[in-house]
Amino acid sequence: MRHPETIHAQFWTLAACQEGLVSIAQCAAAGISKHAVLRLVRSGAWARITRGVYDTNPVSVRDRACDDYHGHVRRRAAWIGLLAYPDGAATGGCALALLGVGGLPSELAPEVSRPARMDAGLRPGTVLRRYGTFPVVQCHGRDVATLVHALAQGLLTLPRDHAVAAICDALRQDRICAADLGRIRGLIRGRRGVVAVRPWLELVPGRDAPPAETFTRLSLIDHGVPPDGQQIVFRSGDKFLGRVDFAWMLADGRYVVVEIDGREFHSGDEMLADDAKRQNGLVATDRVIVLRFPAPRDSSDGDIGSQVADRLHHLGWVPGAHIGPAVHLDG
Incomplete structure (x- = not known):
């Protein structure tokens, strides 16, 4: 039996690039026999994930401690899909995870498209897609759908919130441009489910920053209170008071603003102190009402839209106003 400590270092380097996973073919190439793999699984050193795919990390996935835990789980x-199907290419959410796009669900189903027969050797726990041919990029020697194609595939397969957030995140990172939205629209044309998801593209052109802001904006839209402005700078005279995530203008000249908190986006004592100073400066003007919420995981998390809608309706907010990029409270 090949004990883990006797396996060549290059094998562990390969496993690390694959989030700790290896295929039976890679084991054989490293001189680890099927019987040795079976004994490693039986001893608890490795775990069998699906046919021909093994996890070399003995720690349960939910108990793993790493800085980018959710990214690790998605990748x-x-x-799992790429190793289960040697001729497959990562698609949809899985491709986006490997490409470093944010806004994805915390968990993804292993998903690939392959040129071989769809029903040939289906691996339990995996999903095969029928996409025909599409351009790919390489990730550690394996095929991954290019970004625009992966976003189009994700639009058809991911929940609305995450599909929209992924596209917004790619725009925020300047990895796609507005013209690519037209390409995505063309790629989904004629696909199953396109009628339902096509309107989601109209939800994309927001000026969102992190995905949590996309989820918040969708919740606000769902509850009938789309923001009058987003990423608005507030000033008093020559003094900068702060930039807020969302804002609404009231008939009496006051403003309601919503700020999204969360350690993923505002971390450390210095940032928290800066947030408090900014809020105090806004509130001190007596013209700004500040509402703060934890960063949501999707549009329903935290019931943000409902709470903001109740507050705005109570304050007599009327839809239709537009707030420019900057507000001067002394004007």
Whole structure:
């Protein structure tokens, strides 16, 4: 039996690139026999994920401690699919995870498209897609759908919130441009489910920053209170008071603003102190009402839209106003 400590270092380097996963073919190439793999699984050193795919990390996925835990879980799902199907290409959410796009669900189903027969050797726990041919990029020697194609595939397969957030995140990172939205629209044309998801593209051109802001904006839209402005700078005279995530203008000249908190986006004592100073400066003007919410995981998390809608209706807010990029409270 090949004990883990006797396996060549290059094998562990390969496993690390694949989120700790290896295929039976890679084991054989490293001189680890099927019987040795079976004994490693029986001893608890490795775990069998699906046919021909093994996890070399003995720690349960939910108990793993790593800085990018959710990213690890998503990329791990992508590698399960790629290792299960040597001729497959990562698609949809799995491709986006490998490409470093944010806004994805915390968990993904292993998903690939392959040129071989769809029903040939289906691996339990994986999803095969029928996409025909599409351009790919390489990720550690494996095929991954290019970004625009992956976003189009994700639009058809991901929940609305995450599909929209992924596209917004790619725009925020300047990895796609507005013209690419037209390409995405063309790629989904004629696909199953396109009628339902096509309107989601109209939800994309927001000026969102992190995905949590996309989820918040969708919740606000769903509850009938789309923001009058987003990423608005507030000033008093020559003094900068702060930039807020969302804002609404009231008939009496006051403003309601919503700020999204969360350690993923505002971390450390220095940032928290800066947030408090900014809020105090806004509130001190007596013209700004500040509402703060934890960063949501999707549009329903935290019931943000409902709470903001109740507050705005109570304050007599009327839809239709537009707030420019900057507000001067002394004007």
